[in-house]
Amino acid sequence: MILKANNVPITILLVEDDDVDVMNVKRAFKKNEIENPLILAGNGLEALEKLRNPDLLPKPKIILLDINMPKMNGIEFLKELRADDQLKSISVFIMTTSNDDADKFDAYNLNVAGYILKPLSFNDFVSSVKNLTAYWSLIEFN
Amino acid sequence: MDCKEKFDLLQKEYDEFTYIISHDLKAPIRAITNLTEWIEDDLGDDIDPDIRINLDLLKGRAAKMDAMISAVTELSRINRREIDIVEVSFQDVFIDIKDDVEYRYPFVHITIPNEEVVVKTYAKKLERVLSEIVENAAKHNDSASPLEISISLKTNNDNVEIIVEDNGKGVPEDQLSNITKMFYTLESKDKSKTLGAGLAIVKKMLDFVNGKIEFGNNNSKFQVKITWPLNIIKDDFKSE
Numbered sequence: 001m002i003l004k005a006n007n008v009p010i011t012i013l014l015v016e017d018d019d020v021d022v023m024n025v026k027r028a029f030k031k032n033e034i035e036n037p038l039i040l041a042g043n044g045l046e047a048l049e050k051l052r053n054p055d056l057l058p059k060p061k062i063i064l065l066d067i068n069m070p071k072m073n074g075i076e077f078l079k080e081l082r083a084d085d086q087l088k089s090i091s092v093f094i095m096t097t098s099n100d101d102a103d104k105f106d107a108y109n110l111n112v113a114g115y116i117l118k119p120l121s122f123n124d125f126v127s128s129v130k131n132l133t134a135y136w137s138l139i140e141f142n
Numbered sequence: 143m144d145c146k147e148k149f150d151l152l153q154k155e156y157d158e159f160t161y162i163i164s165h166d167l168k169a170p171i172r173a174i175t176n177l178t179e180w181i182e183d184d185l186g187d188d189i190d191p192d193i194r195i196n197l198d199l200l201k202g203r204a205a206k207m208d209a210m211i212s213a214v215t216e217l218s219r220i221n222r223r224e225i226d227i228v229e230v231s232f233q234d235v236f237i238d239i240k241d242d243v244e245y246r247y248p249f250v251h252i253t254i255p256n257e258e259v260v261v262k263t264y265a266k267k268l269e270r271v272l273s274e275i276v277e278n279a280a281k282h283n284d285s286a287s288p289l290e291i292s293i294s295l296k297t298n299n300d301n302v303e304i305i306v307e308d309n310g311k312g313v314p315e316d317q318l319s320n321i322t323k324m325f326y327t328l329e330s331k332d333k334s335k336t337l338g339a340g341l342a343i344v345k346k347m348l349d350f351v352n353g354k355i356e357f358g359n360n361n362s363k364f365q366v367k368i369t370w371p372l373n374i375i376k377d378d379f380k381s382e
Contacts, residue, residue, distance in 0.1 A: 018169060018173070020172075020173040020176055020177065021169075021172075021173075023176075023180075024176050027180065068165055068166070068169075096165075097164075097165050097168045097169055097172065098161075098164070098165045099164070100161060100164065100165070101223075118172060120171070120172055120175050120204075120205060120208050121175055121176075121179065121201075121205075122175070122176045122179035122180065122183075123179060125176075
């Protein structure tokens with residue numbers, strides 16, 4: 001399955017510094033037969049660089065964002081993203097281990113579409129991704 | 143540096159420390175669990191039974207470590223979180239607990255007091271303490287034998303006294319002083335289904351409100367007595 005917006009496959013940007021978590025997302029996509037293009041960035045700075053690169057087309061419509069990362073963390077990245085007229089409308093889903101109230105508060109104040117705690121088990125994560133993609137397939141992206 | 147500045151600095155260090163425990167230590171445990179599940183997945187259905195057992199043990203221990211970290215995090219947040227003082231009715235709390243616990247443990251029957259007592263207090267902590275005590279009785283019961291839990295209530299000028307009694311297997315007299323220790327379990331750690339964190343959390347909540355918890359075996363009934371003070375003092379150190 002390939003999720004599309006206006007008949008164009010939706011590119012997903014994954015901002016995550018932990019290799020196992022990157023593999024986790026890839027593997028969960030594969031299990032759910034999601035074949036959308038997935039771009040990777042290891043921290044907020046790298047993600048902004050990629051998003052601002054004019055050669056990157058189509059621009060990602062969905063960002064999966066970790067919070068604890070080196071150089072620029074998820075919340076700092078969100079602040080930059082929301083302040084950038086070209087990028088501010090992108091849907092962002094937080095995927096983190098942090099169930100800290102302060103992180104949730106900051107994230108929702110920066111208009112995230114959802115705040116998801118990474119489950120301990122891979123099989124649970126596979127079903128989270130299944131639900132997420134079912135949701136994305138309902139949404140009209142701009 | 144004055145006392146207040148030192149206190150704020152300590153508070154900040156403590157917050158950072160608990161953030162590290164709750165977040166950074168969890169990431170590798172999740173990775174261990176994920177990698178185990180991938181190995182399992184890649185080996186397919188035709189997997190050697192010994193390997194299956196070891197993979198299950200590995201996942202079980204990792205899950206336990208994850209739950210322990212969650213419990214330590216919760217324990218560390220008790221003095222800082224959910225500290226709103228609001229009006230709460232004991233009867234409402236008991237009704238909620240009865241509905242919830244009887245639903246999840248079909249062999250348990252709970253009798254709750256009729257008195258209508260309404261107090262202004264740390265409502266979330268009160269709810270958590272009472273539900274933990276009742277649930278604790280329910281979950282240590284052998285699932286197939288019926289268990290009677292009865293709750294009674296007494297109010298005087300200073301305190302509300304709540305007594306929770308059950309006719310389960312109880313706690314050996316020489317263990318009574320240990321059961322509020324963090325991660326203390328009556329069975330050996332690897333056999334115990336529970337973490338041994340619930341009563342430690344309860345004890346810390348009661349310390350926070352200047353309350354008390356006592357345990358005893360009375361006519362083949364296990365009894366927990368909670369003393370919850372009516373006069374709640376909110377001092378500066380208890381606010382964020």
